[in-house]
Structure formats: C-alpha cells, structure tokens
Amino acid sequence: MNMDNDRSFRKTAYVLDTNVLIHDPNSLLNFEEHQVIIPMTVLEELDKLKDTKQSIAADCRSAIRMIDKLLGDAPPQAIEKGIPIRHSDSEVHGTLSIMLTQLDRSKEHYLPDDDNDNRIINRIRVLQTENKDTKIVLVTKDINMRLKARGCGIESQDYQTDQLVSDIRQLTKGYVEIPGSFWDLVSNVKTVYKHGSAYHTVPHEALNYDIFPNQFVVDQKGFVGRVTEVTPTEVVLRDLPQDKLLHQAAWGLKPRNIYQGIALHLLLDPDVHLVTLTGAAGSGKTILALAAAIELTVEHKLYNKIIATRSTPPLAEDHGFLPGTEEEKMDPWLGAINDNIEALHLNDANPSSSIEFVKKKANIQFKALNYIRGRSFQRSFIIIDECQNLTPYQVKAIITRAGEGSKVVGLGNLSQIDTPYLNATSSGLTYMTERFKGFAHGGSVHLSGVPRSILAEYAESHL
Secondary structure (H helix, E strand, O other), X not given: OOHHHHHHOOEEEEEEOHHHHHHOOOHHHHOOOOEEEEEHHXXXXXXXXXXXXXXXXXXXXXXXXXXXXXXOOOOHHHHHHOEEXXXXXXXXXXXXXXXXXXXXXXXXXXXXXXXXXXXXXXXXXXXXXXXXXXXXXXXXXXXXXHHHHHHOOOEEEOOOOOOOOOOHHHOOOOEEEEOOOHHHHOOOOEEEEEOOEEEEEEEHHHOOOOOOOOOEEEEOOOOEEEEEEEOOOEEEEEEOOHHHHHHOOEOOEOOOOHHHHHHHHHHOOOOOOEEEEEEOOOOOHHHHHHHHHHHHHHHOOOOOEEEEEEOOOOHHHHHOOOOOOHHHHHOOOOHHHHHHHHXXXXXXXXXXXXXXXXXXXXXXXXXXXXXXXXXXXXXXXXXXXOHHHOOHHHHHHHHOOEOOOOEEEEEEOOOOOOOOOOOOOOOHHHHHHHHOOOOOOEXXXXXXXXXXXXXXXXXXXXX
C-alpha cells in the first residue's frame, strides 16, 4: 500500500474552538466516530464567559454541562486517552479528551504565545508531531484563526453541521414569482368554494418549484395563491385577490406592496404560530409585525400581551449597568419598536397620549433576550427583532419558550449580521426559516423593496 492510501486510513481528531461550543453546545455529539479534543484554553474561556452578563453566557454554561456529562467521573489518565461519547442510543460515537497547554519549544518555531488563538494553534502543532498517525483538524468559526492555522500547516474548517443552505440564494422567499400568467402553466384545475374563498387544486407537476404549505404563488397578472395543501400529485391554492390583500389593515396600517400584503396576511392569521420576515432596512418588517400584534391583542383580544425583544451583541453586557426599569434599560436597543409605535400614531390629535394608551392597552413588555430563556409565555405575541444575530441553538432556546396560544415573529436582515462568528448561511434566522419551511402553522416572507422612503431605497442599493 502506498503512502497516500495509507494516509487516507488515518484516524481523525477534531480540536474545537470556543466559538463552536458557544454556537452549538451539542456540537460535541456531531463528529461521528472521530476523536473530539477540547483545549484547556477553551475551558478557561468558557469559564470566564459563563458568569458574565453577555447573551452567550447561557450557551457557555450549556457547553460546560455537556462536557461534564460526557466525561463523568473518569480519571485523568482516561480523559487523556479519550472518553467514549455515548448518544441517547447508548452507542459509542467517537471519544472526547482534554488537550493541556504545556509546550515543547525546543524543536520548532511557534506563534507568539500572547493570545488564546495562538496558544491553541501552538498546542495543535505539538499534537501533530506527537501523533503522526492522526489527522488533526481545527474546527473554528473564526475565519482569521482558520487562516493562521493554515499558515502554520494545520488543517482547519468551519463548523457547518447546522447549516442548511450553502448559498443564501437558496433560502426560500416564502413565495414563487411566476412570469406572465400562472394559469398558462395549468392545463387542469378543480375549483371549490369554502368560507367565502376559492380553492384551486392543480397538478403538482405544473409548479416546477419546491412547494410547501403557506408558500405563496404570485404572477404578473395579479393572481396570488396561498398553498394550503401539498401532496405528491396535487397542490391546493387558496385564491387571495390582490386588491383584498392590499386593502387589509392592521391598527390602521395598510400594505404598500404585494410582499407586505402577503406578510400581513400571515401575521394576522391566528392559525400561523411562527412567522419569519426578512428584508432590507426599511422594507417594513418591524412596523408590520407591531401593527399586527396590536391589532390582534387590542381589537381581537387573541393575546394577553406583546413581548418585544432584540438580539444585539452588546445588549446583555451593557443594559444591566443602566439606571431605571427594565423597559428604560432596554430603550436604547428597542428604540425601533418605539419608533414604529410613534409612526402608527403620527396623525393622531395627541400622539404622545395615543402611544402611552396603546402601550398600556396592548400590554407591551420590553424584555432582554437573556431573561426570555427559561421562561414560558402563554397567549403572547412575541416579536424578536434583529434575529439574524442569533445562532441556531439560541433560536431553538427562544422559540421553545412560546406557550399555549402564543405567536412568534422573527425579524431580520441577513445582510446586516453583527455577530463575528455568524454569516448569512449560518445565522439562526436562516436556520429557522429553513427548518419551519414545511410546518403547517408557520410561514416566511422576504420583503422586497424599501417603502420607507426614496432616500432609504436609494441608499440600500447604492451604498
């Protein structure tokens, strides 16, 4: 057997960076039969972060608990060798060990030992010389650390187990735009009328797209259909007249284009429990969600309160040091919510009184993202703004807080991600949109256009 073939059968050991464990505390379980190594430096970083006021503190604690669970009461010698990783099915899927930080600098040149990234890379280089028969791979979401590792001869890769699309252009928009007339594609249709609406059953093959419930079909001739049922052979569409969509109103707000129209349609539907709205700044995500929330809470009394929160990296770190109530502390970061409440009441005789009235009547509560985790909200309309900055693990932790009779609306712009270790394809907003794509009680819409102002639209496309 030649050397190249021999190398292909080498064992593989994955060294995990801190940001991987924060991104997904369960990532330890996702490396199949291979060895997983946690540097001591990573444990030290997790320990420092777990007691801070940052939003990632809970994820650090979850990662520490997972490591502790897997290691159990194993002695140091066994940990160094590798503890079997057992899943819920009790089968062994690889091993877990801890990598110490001491170095032997007598043989090779190392990076300056002045930061944690360098310490991890230096220790991996020693590990490579000590384990010639093992392929060592650094797993980190830090692009620069991957570049440094490659420069030192270390193979590195991103953690992508929870990444559902490789190109953001693959992400569903929530609607299919048909050039020309939709009816030109359909040779056979059955139409029935129920509850004042027309439902068209068409052959599945007529729609050469990935079709799923609560997706919309929009053509250039004014037809709008909402997918209500999908089978291998047929698709059922509820006919939604475009004029009706554009003239629906929520707390006095009317859609300004068809994309806002179908978004508001989903927001006002009590049978849709999760809605994700993506789009550029000024496309109307926040004001649509807020108007629908107030309408359904005050007028229809479907919900007891509106919970408004926002994912902003420095939020949890800073808000605890500000004076005042929780709402006052949150105001600098949830100003967009207040701005949109004001926008809904600009034409009132006394806007300030109207704003205070609606806040009290709708029971609008501003909550820090940290304090939502671990709680359960019943009959609540929950608005999560800027959720493109959430990880998939954080998205799950928040959505599972929705109790009986609650609705969750996630808002975000995938071109404005502020978290250093996330991008458009790995964002929790992308993950949520894809995971709930086939959910009968969920829907998503990408809002095209920037109706906020001519200036905003020009800036979005030219700056």
